[in-house]
Amino acid sequence: MRRKLLLMMFLLTFQLITAQSDTSVTLNLQNTPVPDALEEIERQTGLHFFFIEEWVSDLTISGNFEQVAVEKVLEQIFENTLINYFFMQGERVVLIRNVLIYGELPEGYFEIQNAVVQAYESEEEATPVFSGAKKASESKELGTVRIGKETRENRRKFFTLSGKITDKETGDPLSGVALVVEGKPNLGAVTDVEGNYEIRLPAGENILESKSIMTESYKKRVIVFNDGQMDIALGESLEMLGEVMLDANARSNVKEANTGVEQINVREIKNIPLVLGERDILKVATTLPGISTAGEGSSGFNVRGGKADQNLILLDDAVIYNPSHFFGLFSALNPFTSGDVKIYKGNMPAEYGGRLSSVFDIRTRDASTQKFGGEASIGPVTGNLTLEMPVIKDKAGLMVGGRSTYSDWILRSLDEESLKNSTATFFDVIAKYNHIINNKNEFEATGYFSRDKFSITSDSLFSYNNRLATLRYNRSLNEKNRGSIILSNSDYQFNIDYAGYLGNNNFSSGYRINETELKINLTHLYSAAHRFDYGVSSKLYIVSPGDVEPLDEESVVQALSIPQEKGVESAAYFTDNFTVNEKLLINTGVRYSFYAAVGEGIVNVYEKGVPKSEASLIDREEYGANEVMETYGGLEGRISARYFLLPNLSAKASFNNTYQYIHTLTNNTTMSPTDTYKLSDANIEPQRGNQYTLGLYKNFDSNLYELSVEGYYKTTRNTLDFKVGAQLFLNEDIETEVLQGKGRAYGIEFLLKKSRGALNGWVGYSYNRSLLKLDGDFNEEQVNGGEYFPSNFDKPHDFSFVGNYKMTKRFSFSANFVYQTGRPVTFPVGKYIFNGSEYVHYSDRNEFRIPDYYRLDLSLNIEGNHKIAKLAHSFWNISVYNVLGRNNPYSVFFITEGGEVKALQSSIFSIPVPTITYNLKF
Amino acid sequence: MKIGKFTKLTLVLLSVLWVQSCIEPYEFEAETFESALVVDGRITNQLKRHSVSLTRTYRFEENDPTAESNARVSVLTGQQEYLFEETEPGLYLSSEEFRASPGSEYQLKIETAGGKLYESEPEMLTKESQIEEITATKVINNQGETGVALQVYSNELPGEASFFRYEYEEDFKIQSPMTAGYNLEIVDGEITMIPKVEQEYICFGQDQSIDINVVNTSSFSQNRVDGHVIKFFEREDPKIAHRYSMLVKQFVISQQAYAFYNTLKELSQSESLFSQNQPGFLNGNIYSVSNPDEPVIGFFSVASETSKRTFFSFEEFFDPTEGKGSLAKNCIIQRPELSKLIQLVEDGSVKFLERIQAPAAPDDEGSGPYRVVPTRCMDCTVYGTNEVPEFWEE
Incomplete structure (x- = not known):
């Protein structure tokens, strides 16, 4: 009343x-x-x-x-x-x-309260908007925004409010911010990647609230008179850390045409339990179905049953060959500078190519162009400091991040006698400059360097480093066309220095690969129904497959350098995003890739009909500088489609095929930093792969829950494997050690995500098989009699759970549970005596499995106090890795010691590992 | 103050912070067993009865191989066939002495008692190389241990890279920690002191290499072995406590043989905690004629062989006071009761050291009339022979 x-x-x-x-x-x-x-x-x-x-x-x-x-x-x-x-x-x-004043009271004015309610329910005649009936105190608290001018003609009941949500400090658009209307659960919107939103609001008063895990919450009383615009600037919230959200765009799960896409935002993984205090975006990726590693101490990822070398890992468009530190225990990506990672494990957009299994597209955050800021953390292993600063206010910013181990105590504290004399150190630095020249032109530059140094035995010192540089220029040509030019260079090298106690055979050896790519991407918005993405790219590889030189004059080692390999990989692609109708979206991409191995170089010619070996080598054809030695190429199709069965239920299907012209050479069961990369040549054909995917995707409860089920079937050809005991480093005739075979992988993946709320996280399960067939023409080129056998990373059952619970604004708790089938191993089928010593007789490869792997991690995040005027925000993270103390074997192997065979098992973290990290943001 | 509490907790957790990773024994139970023929054969350019050993693989839980007996073993070269005869189960020696000669192909042929046929690939004699020198040097190894390294130097071979395999026989002087002039014997049920006849203070032990030791000169600036370590002894190794002799046997082997031995060696050692070589069946140069898919393990090699002997003494490198190793340890002196002593003497587990002259009171050693020590501390023949080897030089 x-x-x-x-x-x-x-x-x-x-x-x-x-x-x-x-x-x-x-x-x-x-x-x-x-x-x-x-x-x-x-x-x-x-x-x-x-x-x-x-x-x-x-x-x-x-x-x-x-x-x-x-x-x-x-x-x-x-x-x-x-x-x-x-x-x-x-x-x-x-x-x-805002207000239109009516000369007469409208009909039914005195039932106005009802009328407002009715407004949501009937689309018929609108009733004029009257505000001011709220308690004055409440509106003062919330702040009132009036939207649009009321017009006499406009009697609509619903209006559209649109705008952009940006970060108050950096001005960057915020994606994935949800807007909800209090008391009206069926209304809501989520900002897209550019931070834009559009929400349909009933005329009159609405309490609009923003919900995002990374920003402070925003609540406004919005009185809507007409269609209007409202931009919102939000500050980052340190109090709302309790949520982990994958895939910022709430509806992309059901909406996008591509199959098998995962997105992880680094800021949103703050809470996941850590190993040794390192926040690690790639570790989080492995909790998603279809992405795994061979074990705790192995670098490299196996995506949908693919080998670790079949992933294209890009950091700001440049290939990062070894994205890990210290045998994969830590990722080489700075968590403070990383923005998000998008992983394409199903259909790979036609823009990408050259790897069969997946694309990891890792983006560095843009530096703030508004104000100086930074983040620092101290964990048990590393210290990390990242600074961002405006260079030209509102236009250009620079971010510099560095991370380093501050002592090499990790290895020294390992409870393993053979490692007591070991050392390991690493660091990585990254710098990114972003410059908005004007609203049409944008420029970005990234530089990255990482280095690892370790010695497992006291006579050998291993080191490796990644070096990347990217220049990117984005230009919006006109309303319908935009494009980017990207120039990148990537360099990976490792060195092994050996210094024995006798000093007569000391040497230094090394490997290096360098690639430079120029890429042009263009987008043409042809019509509402068609969007064309097209472009070209060309890449030059230069590989120094191996050098060795004596370390001093006493050394008997002779300097040796395996001749350089060069290759050019080029591609042109075209994609049509065709919105056939509201329900059907078809993404048709075609890519033509072409590879040429160029001189100078020597092509070994082998006698046909006998195994390739030194004995069957009949000719060595010499090629001059830049002479084409061999070419490969072909059309690659990338087709995917989405169909809405129901507004929140879609089905997707895709097919793609890919060529891969670069291969790792490894005779280890897991990936290691001293694996080398080999380009395709006359004797080593490119790998080829096909993948078929089919999935169902459902969002429910206002996109609060996302459910997806995806099945895939993959075949590969010319996958590389190696003869037992192959010598791969410093070998000029690699092809004599190589086996090329077929691969087959299939699986089904389930993922249920809850992206918001006090309790959030995801549960994933996948059943995957990954099989290989090495069936050469000769006995020595066959493994397991030429039948399909499980690959080294075939782990059929893979379950993971990641959950976060926000107890209060300052305390949040998270847990992480993983279960995987043990990986296949080759076990002995007997022993024998040879020259007085016992040895193990191995038969078929990977016929057995090591015990299953499971692990539970827990973590607690404690925020500092929330005084607004504080200079810096801080939080503590306390994690316990492997709470159950499960002694998960990493490998089981057999050695001969003192003439006798011993069965041994190695494990990396066999007891609970507690760690504490202190983080500071200013 | 909540934060205060957590800071304390932090300190506690930081103090227990460590990583554990480890290599530990794995209780392996073999689920399957595959029986395969194992061939270890070598002929050289030395005139002798060459040997071929034929065994079979055995179950993982077992300790001894079964011999492949009653097989017909021969080596074929041109029109000539050298027959081998089984001298002990699974060990076949050529019936006559012969030597491999350069330029001829040799092929091993086996017909088992079960009638299965096996052959090796034809092999040829490798080039000859002499051992120029074997040196013994005092060094500190990578683990920081002081010791003696035995290194070998060969002469330079013409032509392409060569592959070597080293084996050795070692002989070493053993000195008992204790000595006495008498033995105890039981005569008519009584303990009796009898003067020693056999010399048991200085003996000679013998051993031979079992590890695979191969060298590839392809990465060297010269085609010769230059200071390759045959063996490293820690100072406290009992074998070098007095005087030591090694007979180094050098075999020049084919590249294929090198690859086989080297891979066998690599597969039998752990390279690092984080990476493991891909294990699998290792092909040698022997195959089954009857069934080409049947796995056959082993290698038949035709190698040129030379050998050289070297000697050194502990005192050449170390001061005797620096401490040396001893095979016999825990030499505790006892004085057992007579009844017990009789039993110990009959077992042969103790030796006489001294007789207590005057009736002595019981002490830590016991209450008996004789001071005795474990046999190994008095009698070095436990570890070797008391005969001086023919080649021995002091």
């Missing part, structure tokens, strides 16, 4: 008259400020205007009016503004913002 009275009083203070006047004016206005114009009208007509100066002070008006009715003039003046005008008794004109 009190509300009604208030409203009545508000309205009745105006002595309303019918808005009718015959007065005319003559005006000649040229960018005249509106107050001046109104003054002139007052002078000519004797009318009196009442308004708040600031509403109109910025407005100007141009136009010639010759005996025009005042009403018409005012209509024109205020046409594109929020101002309405009213003629009142006594020649008074009142200017009102």
Whole structure:
């Protein structure tokens, strides 16, 4: 009742008259400020205007009016503004913002409360909007925003509010921010990658609330009069850390056409339990179905049963060959500078190629162009400091991040006698410069360097480093066309220095691969239904397959350098994103890739019909500099489609085929930093792969839950494997050690995610098989009799759970559980005596499995206090890795010691590992 | 203050922070067993009865191979066939002495008692190389242990890279920690002191290499072995406590043989905690004629052989006071009761050291009239022979 009275009083203070006047004016206005114009009208007509100066002070008006009715003039003046005008008794004109004042009370005014409610329910006639009936105190607390100008003609019940949500500090668009309307659960929107949103709101008052795990929450009373725009700037929230959200775009799960896409945002994985205090985006990736590693101490990822060398791992468009530190225990990506990673494990967009299994597209965050900031952390192993600073305010920013081990105590504290004399150190640095030249041109540059140094035995020192550099220029050509030019260079090398105690055979050896790529991507918005993405790329590889040189004069080792290999990989691609209708979206991509091995170089020619060996080598063909030695190439299809079965349920299917012209050479069961890469040549054909995917995707509860089920079937050809005991490093005739065979992988993946709320996380399960067939023409080129056998990373059952629970604003708790089938191993089928010692007789490869792997990790995040005026925010993370203390074997192997065979098992973390990290953000 | 509490907790956790990773024994139970023929054969350019050993693989839980007996073993070269005869189960020696000669192909042929046929690939004699020198040097190894390294130097071979395999026989002097002039014997049920006849203070032990030791000169600037370590002894190794002799046998082997031995060696040692060589069946140069898919393990090699002997003494490198190793340890002196002593003497587990002259009170050693020590501390023949080897030089 009190509300009604208030409203009545508000309205009745105006002595309303019918808005009718015959007065005319003559005006000649040229960018005249509106107050001046109104003054002139007052002078000519004797009318009196009442308004708040600031509403109109910025407005100007141009136009010639010759005996025009005042009403018409005012209509024109205020046409594109929020101002309405009213003629009142006594020649008074009142200017009102937003509100349209009605001369008469609308019909049913006194049932207004009902009418407002009805507005959501019927699409028919609208009722004028009346506000002000709220308790004054509440509206003060929330802050009120008025949207649009009420017009007499506009009787719609729903209006569209759109705008952009940006980060208050950096000005960066915030994606994945959800907007909800209090009390109206069926209304809501989520910002897209550019931070844009569009929400349908009922006319009248709405309490609009933003929900995002990374930002402070925002609550506003929004009174909607018409379609309108509202931009929101949000500050980053340190109190709302409790959630892990994958895939920022809430509906992309069901909406995108591509199959098998995963997205992880680094800021959102703050809470996941850590090993030795390192936040690791790639470790999180392995908790998703279809992505795994061979074991705790192995670098490299196996995506959908693919080998570790079949992943294209890009950091700001440049290939990072070894994205891990210290045998894969840590990732080489700085968690403070990484933005997000998008993993394509199903259909790979045609823009990418050259690897069969997946693309990891890792992006570095843009530096703030607004203010100086930074983050620092101290964990048991590394210290990390990242700074970001504006270079040109609002236009350019620079981010520099560095991370380093501060002692090599990890290895020394390992409870393994053979490692007591070991050392291991690593560091990585990254710098990114981003410059918005104007609204059409943008420039970015990234530089990255990482280095690892370790020695497992006291006579050998291993080191490796990645070096990347990227220049990227984005240009929006016009409304329909935009493009980017990307130039990148990537370099990976490792060295092994050997210094024995006798000093007579000391040497230094090394490997290096360098690639430079130029890529042009273009997008053409052809029509609402078609978007074309197309481009070209070309890449030059230079490989130094191996060098060795004596370390000193006493050394008997002879300097040796395996001749350089060069290759050019080029591609052109075209994709049509075709929205056939509301339900069907087809993404058709074609890529033509072409590879040439170029000289100078030597091609070994082998006798046909006998195994390749030194004995069957019949000719060595020499090629001059830049002479083409061998070419390969072919068409690659990338087709995927999405069909909405129901508004929140879609089905997708895809097919793609890919060529891969670069291969790792390894005779280890797992990937290691000393694996080398070999380019395809006359004797080693490119690997080829096909993948078929089919999936169902469902979002429910306003996109709160996402469920997906995806099945895939993959075949590969020319996958590389090696003869037992192959010598791969410093070998000029690698092809004599290589076996090329077929691969087959299939599986089904389930993923259920809850991306918001106090309790959030995901559960994934997949059943995957990965099989290989090495069936050469000769006995020595066959493994397991030429039948399919499980690959080294075939782990059929893979279950993971990641959950976060936010207890209070300052405490959040998370847990992580993993279960995997043990990986296949080759076990002995007997022993034998040879030359007085016992040895193990191995038969078929990978016929057995090591015990299953499971692990539970727990973590607690404690935020510092939340005083607003504080200089820096801090939080503690306490994690316990492997809480159950499960002694998961990493490998089981057999050695001969003192003439006798011993069975041994190695494990990396066999007891619970607690760690504490302190993080500071300023 | 909540934070205060957690800071304390932090300190506690930091103090227990460590990583554990380990290599430990694995209880392996073989689920399957595959029986295969194992061939270890070599003929050289030395005139002798060459040997071929034929065994079979055995179950993982077992300790001894079964011999492949009663097989017909022969080596074929041109029109000539050298027959081998089984001298002990599974060990076949050529019936006559012969030597491999350069330029001829040799092929091993086996017909088992079960009638299965096996052959080796034809092999040829490798080039000859002499051992120029074997040196013994005092060094500190990578683990920081002081010791003696035995290194071998060969002469340079013409032509392409060569492959070597080293084996050795070692002989070493053993000195008992204790000595006495008498033995105890039981005569008519009584303990009796009898003067020693046999010398048991200085003996000679013998051993031979079982590890695979191969060298590839392809990465060297010269085609010769230059200081390759045959063996490293820690200072406290009992074998070098007095005087030591090694007969180094050098075999020049084919590249294929090198690859076989080297892979066998690599597969039988752990390279690092984090990476493991891909194990699998290792092909040698022997195959089954009857069934080409049947796995046959082993290698038949035709190698040129030379050998050289070297001697050194502990005192050449170390001061005797620096401490040396001893085979016999825990030499505790006892004085058992007579009844017990009789039993110990009959077992042969103790030796006489001293007789207590005057009736002595019981002490830590016991209460008996004779001081005795474990046999190994008095009698070095436990570890070797008391005969001086023919080649021995002091």
